[in-house]
Structures are given as C-alpha cells and as structure tokens.
Amino acid sequence: MTPAAPTLVAVIGPVEPALLTAWTAHYRRLGIDRFHLAFHFAEHVPDAWRRQLLGTARELDLPTGQVSTGPWHEHTNTELRDALRRQAGPGWHLLADSDEFHTYPATLSDVAAEAEENGRAVVGGLMLDRVSADGRLALWRPESGLDCAFPLGGHLTHRLLQGDPRKIVLALSDVTVASGNHRAPGRRPDSHTLACVHHFKWRAGVLDDLRRRVDRFTSGAWTEHTPAVRTEATRLLQHIDRHHGRIDVSDPRLAFRHVTLDRLPDDWAAEAAQIHAAWRPPRQSQPGSTISSPSS
Template sequence: MAEIKLITCAGVEHDLALLPHFIAYYKALGIHTKNMYFILQASESDSHEMKKAQAILHQDGITAAEIWIAPYTSATMWEKRREIQLCVANKEDWVISADVDEFHEFPDKLSVFLSYCDKKEINCVQGVFIDRLTSDGSLAAIKASPPLWEQFPVQADVICTIRQVEENGWENGTVNIMACKGDLLPERGGHFPLNHGSPIKYIFGSRQLAKFNGIKAATTRFQIPLRVHHFKWNQALLQSLQKRLATAGVSTHGQSYGNLLLQHLGEDQRIQIEKMPIRKSGTLDKLPWRTQLALLKLRNDSSSLYRKILSKIR
C-alpha cells in the first residue's frame, strides 16, 4: 500500500526550536511518525543540542534515521536524503523532502490532494517559497507558542528580491519540490528532480515551475496555491549563515546568495520588510483549488486567454 514519507535534516546547533513545530505540523497533515525520517547533524558528537534533539524526537516515538557528525554541506546533506529515500520509499509512495524551516501548504487535505495527483498521473509537485517574517522584519527567537504563523505573520518574497541582482537562473531557487513519487529523487537544493530517464509529469504541465510563464514576478508566485512557508528568518539565521559560508564545500550559488543576504541584513540584522513584496489575498484565492490549477496551466499555455478569463472573474 502506498504511503507518505517525510525526510528531513536538522542542524541541531541552530534548528532545535523548530523541531517541535515541524513534527506537529506534519502530523497534523496526516503523516504518521513512523514515516518521518530525520537526519540530525552536528559538528561535534555527544553535544547537548544533539541529546536534546533526540529527546524531542523520542517524545513522538521517532528515532533519528541517521546521526551525522561533520561540518554541514548542502551536497552531502542531499546525498544523505536521497540515500534514505532509496531505502524507505517504493515508486508508489509519495515523498515529502522538507527542511525543518519549510512548512508545505497544500490546497486540500494532503491525502485528497495526492489522490488527485495519482489520478492525473502527476509524479512531481512543485510549489513556491513564501518567506515568513515578523511584523517588522526583525530576526526573532522562535518560541514554543503561539503557532509559528502568528509569530511570523507577514508573507513576503525575500529570496527573489535579494537574488534578482544575480544573473539568469536565480528563479530556480524560488521553487521547491513539495511532493514526489518515491522513484523520483531531488537534486541538490530540492528545487527540481534529477533527470533519471523516466518521464516527469509536473502539476502544471510538461515544464517545471521555474520555467512557468511570469514566475520571476512576485505577483505570479503569490497566486500559486502550493506554498512552502519558509521560517528561515529567525534569530538563528545569522550564526548559521556565517558558519555555512565559512565551511569548505559551499556551492558557488550558496556563497553568492549568502553574501547578498549578509549585505541585506546589514548592521540592523533585520529583513528590510519595507522593500519586500507582501502577499495578500488575490482573485484566484476565491476559486476552488482545482479551478486555480486549471487556470494556472492555461496561463502557462496561453497567457492571452488566461487574462481574458481572469478579467471576467474579477
């Protein structure tokens, strides 16, 4: 019987406060804790943070799939995630591979939505990042309560706004795989699947989301009803970022983006929220999600017809 598997990696030196929120959120989506596979990473063995992370997992009956003691690099982390996926998932299963600061919002109950994808023979579901900020953009500490949505209420577009000074290709980082079939492995970064020779059917048609018409515009991304709520922008960000940039093996793109982010944070160490596009409810949000998906596919194929239909809806 097909199941939903969750695979993640938590850097225990920086991500401890996120762990209880992450586990509770994906349990609420309907993923059983027996299908949650955590890689716990630390620079040193037997650290206080590692013991605390394991204790948090054990409260929900979860044993870490791997204890990874080494400096963090993105390349190694994604290799480990793929290895776990190959071990625990078959081709009929659905896999959600999410960082602990990534909370995937699906447009319906997860089981209902994935059944829809199965019927449509879709094997890769991509969504867009929605950066979650405090009301003033400050990098606040994550608290046990209230829910993260209340601690970080602003839905913004930080990643793209900062990266637009880079040359072509920055839009790849604006999308992420939210769910894929067990035989479809994510590439480094998790933005799109590795080309493994099998046909890939994306939720919006034949092209991956980074090639979607208008994807570079925040107004387009804000309309897509598949969202990765990104709680990266908290008190642990600066120390984590500085450490990763100083670690051998950081990618060229990671180095570039990290330096741009440090420049943006500046002396105030805050996201300049006044410079960010902010997401608010739009026309498509009022429609049933299946209608939203159909219209967005139409936009990808025929922008003029899409605009004509949208004008009538308004």
C-alpha cells in the same frame, strides 16, 4: 484507489527543539504518520545541543537512528536524503526541510491522487519566506506559535537572494530529485496547483549560520559545487547591514503580507504559477547584485 499517506523524508540540522516540535505537529495534522529522518550536526554544534534535540525527537516518537557529524558539505544533505528515500521504500515521499511547513490546496491524499490521475510523478511547491512584523530576526515562543511570531510572508528568496524558490514537495519513490529539492530532472509539476512552502528560516541565530557558511565554503573547509549558497547568504547579510539589522518588509518588490499556515494565501494559485513559470537562474551570481524585478 486513494494513495497511501506519503512518507516524510527530511535531513534535520541543529534547529531549536521547539521548531522540531512545531514541525512534527504540523505534518502530523496533515496526515503524516511515517517519518524517515537523519540528523546531521556540523563540527561547531555543542554536544549539549545535539543531546537536547535528539532527546526531543525521542519524546516526539521520531526515529533517531540516523545521526551523523562533521562538515556540512553541499552534497551532505543530498546524500543523506537519498539514503533515507531508499529506506522509505515505494510510494509517495514528502520532502521538507525542518524550517519548511507546507500548505496544500487539498488534503495530501487528494493531492497525490490528482497527480497520479494526471500522470504526474511529482507535486511542486513555491517558497514563501516568513518574517516578523518589523523584519527583525526574532526569537519566538512556542506558546504563541510561528504564525504569531512571523506573520508576514513574501518573496525574499527569489527577489532579493536570487535563489530558486521552486520546490518538489511530493515525489514518487523512483523519481530522482535534485539538490535542495528544487527540481526533479525530466519531471514537471503542475504549476497551477502548487503548495505554499512557508519558509521559517529568518529567525534569531540565522546570521551566525550564514556567516559560517560563507567562511567555510570560501575557505574550502566545506565543499561546494557552485557558489550559489554563499552568494545568496552574502546578499542577505548585506541587506541586513543596510537596514540596521532587519529585513525591509516595506519594500513592495518583496510583496510581504499577512499569511497563516492554515490556508493558502489569497490568490496563491495564480501568483505561484506565474513565479514558478518565469523564474530563471540569475545571470550574475556576484554578491550584492540588485533585487530582481517582480516578474522574474
């Protein structure tokens, strides 16, 4: 019996309305017709931006009943996500941040069915960071699309920022998923059928967001459980400063190449499986640590 289409569960921050529009269209093309969303706006977000984004969501026929405001503590996203999962009910849940666009090796129904046949309650993915052709943190025009504005995909998150690139992209409703959707304790996805999680974080405006995270977590205004978020942000900010406002897309260790959303990158299964199996948390969590080797 083919599983029902997953329910998409996501916590949406103050992204630009065009990104929410592209994100919604992407997942509807994959077959998603049920969305359980929460919108959270930290204290610095202007009311006009909040109203515009929620207005766009209503135009897209997305649910907007779950709206919260206030500090973006490290636990905020997890608490909102888990409440949404309880509301979503039984079955498969697709977990995606608003800057994450999944590409799967087969249809969602086939991916979920294969996982169930193999006795797995989760499906994994691996992040691929999308950036502009010259590494600028670019503005993008909806009419040209994300693939055109950010044509390169590479391993910025784990090789430069030393962050966890692993993702749980699909999970059965009774499975506990860790913060950031990086792990499901006690569950192991098939590392040879990983989805590609295209990560469109590196857009115009992200530097202000990263500096704010560092400041708020350092001051204690926002609560953190580990220093990982601000140390990863600091590494990116230092890299940008060293490279005159750009991400260094020429560094071979970051493996940037042209990719698109409509198919998996060349040799993705082997590449993703190797990274997924080999990744370990960094031994040192100090900002400014050197880029890890490609085998890490």
